[in-house]
Amino acid sequence: MRNCTVCRSESPDTALVCVSCGADLTIHDATAVALRQLQGNDRVLRIRLLVADDACPACRAAEGEFPKDDVPALPVQGCSHPLGCRCFYLPALAEIYP
Secondary structure: OEEEOOOOOEEOOOOOEOOOOOOEHHHHEHHHHHHHHHHHOOOEEEEEEEOOOOOOHHHHHHOEEEEOOOOOOOOOOOOOOOOOOOOEEEEEEOOOOO
């Protein structure tokens, strides 16, 4: 499910706009917002895409660590899991404490 940051509603993984408010989910989806925040953080060197233990083949293939400017968008294109894409981003930090 995609989570709209404008109205906090859920939409299917395949939705490009929020089913409740019509917001563009390529911009206002919670994972898209999180990715932009990670990309803008100077302490983040790279971004990891992590998948669930029972991930589908498409998500398994997308799993890995990527340069900040070359991270695959979520939900993973072609995800076939019955619950939808459950992948998430995790930062690879330059340092943990300031």
